[in-house]
Amino acid sequence: MARNENSRMTACENMEQDLVLYYYQELEIAPRSGVEVHIKDCAACRLYLDEMASILPLTVKNDEPPETFWNDYSREMRQKLADVRDRQPWWRSWTFFLQPWPRPALAMAAVVALVLTITVGKGFWSTQESPPDDQALIEVLPVAENLEFFKNMEVLDVMDFLENPGGTTKETT
Amino acid sequence: MKPGDEELVASAQKGDHQAFEELVQRHQQKAYRIAFDFARDREEAKDLSQEAFLRAYTHLSNFDGRSGFYTWFYRILVNICLDYRRRQKRTSAEEFNETVESQIEPGHPTAYPVSPDQQVIAGQLSRKVGEALESLPPKQRTAFILKNHQGLSIREIAEIMHTAEGTVKVHLHRAVTALRETLAEFV
Numbered sequence: 001m002a003r004n005e006n007s008r009m010t011a012c013e014n015m016e017q018d019l020v021l022y023y024y025q026e027l028e029i030a031p032r033s034g035v036e037v038h039i040k041d042c043a044a045c046r047l048y049l050d051e052m053a054s055i056l057p058l059t060v061k062n063d064e065p066p067e068t069f070w071n072d073y074s075r076e077m078r079q080k081l082a083d084v085r086d087r088q089p090w091w092r093s094w095t096f097f098l099q100p101w102p103r104p105a106l107a108m109a110a111v112v113a114l115v116l117t118i119t120v121g122k123g124f125w126s127t128q129e130s131p132p133d134d135q136a137l138i139e140v141l142p143v144a145e146n147l148e149f150f151k152n153m154e155v156l157d158v159m160d161f162l163e164n165p166g167g168t169t170k171e172t173t
Numbered sequence: 174m175k176p177g178d179e180e181l182v183a184s185a186q187k188g189d190h191q192a193f194e195e196l197v198q199r200h201q202q203k204a205y206r207i208a209f210d211f212a213r214d215r216e217e218a219k220d221l222s223q224e225a226f227l228r229a230y231t232h233l234s235n236f237d238g239r240s241g242f243y244t245w246f247y248r249i250l251v252n253i254c255l256d257y258r259r260r261q262k263r264t265s266a267e268e269f270n271e272t273v274e275s276q277i278e279p280g281h282p283t284a285y286p287v288s289p290d291q292q293v294i295a296g297q298l299s300r301k302v303g304e305a306l307e308s309l310p311p312k313q314r315t316a317f318i319l320k321n322h323q324g325l326s327i328r329e330i331a332e333i334m335h336t337a338e339g340t341v342k343v344h345l346h347r348a349v350t351a352l353r354e355t356l357a358e359f360v
Contacts, residue, residue, distance in 0.1 A: 017346040026327050054360045059302050060322050063209050077197050
């Protein structure tokens with residue numbers, strides 16, 4: 001089992017990956033045809049393929065356990081699953097409702113509820129709490145009339161005087 | 174007509190224990206073989222594949238059906254196998270090789286030593302193959318095992334490894350190149 005001296009040859013660098021995929025039959029029709037045309041004229045790439053065909057099967061280690069192995073396997077598996085179920089807390093069964101598939105539905109329901117709350121709520125407050133514009137004016141005017149600031153306008157005269165100290169002052173009302 | 178995997182998963186998610194046991198029955202041999210490709214040891218492969226089923230069972234609520242159960246489960250299995258390999262790296266390579274050699278099974282192409290010379294060569298080959306696979310980076314090793322040993326398509330491997338198909342092709346090419354260099358003397 002001496003090493004084949006030709007195996008020192010290397011395949012074309014730009015073809016290597018395609019050769020691997022060709023070996024595993026993972027190339028589409030066009031590149032596969034390209035590889036087939038190429039290896040007709042390229043001894044190095046042909047050798048690369050031959051080596052793969054010789055070497056790669058050697059890496060597979062078959063193991064065919066007897067029937068008793070599978071019987072034991074199934075029995076152990078059932079026992080381990082039962083142990084897991086026994087260890088699970090009671091509330092785990094409720095996590096069914098938190099599983100991924102109902103999440104979008106729950107999220108949508110939450111969004112709808114939020115939108116309804118905002119829209120209905122806004123309507124409720126605007127009809128019950130917000131006074132009409134006229135009503136607000138009626139409520140505000142008496143308050144404004146009682147403000148000393150609006151009654152006593154002398155402050156405006158003082159401001160005119162400061163702006164124009166040499167000129168005539170307005171008569172106060 | 175038998176229910177599909179997704180139907181069994183839905184039943185299991187609702188608490189049907191037998192539905193999950195049916196899933197185990199369906200996938201246990203393939204799961205075992207993948208685990209064996211990583212561990213190259215019968216008992217370890219059994220433990221690893223069973224651990225994958227248990228983890229799938231306890232995390233069944235996380236399965237959202239975006240990928241097939243097959244893809245989801247084998248992703249769990251491969252991750253467990255890679256974790257196992259990381260733990261195993263702490264043990265000596267010599268110990269690993271002894272395990273590999275002691276488990277040459279009748280029926281394997283390298284397991285018909287008809288002369289002492291061939292027996293020696295078979296042992297050397299088995300040791301070399303173990304070392305070569307062991308030396309591959311985890312992603313290359315995973316891509317190679319799933320393709321070369323399990324015959325999965327590039328697309329399936331990409332889904333299991335959660336990566337692009339182009340990346341799987343690169344991993345596979347690099348793995349084959351490394352193995353070819355290591356094992357060329359046996360051709």
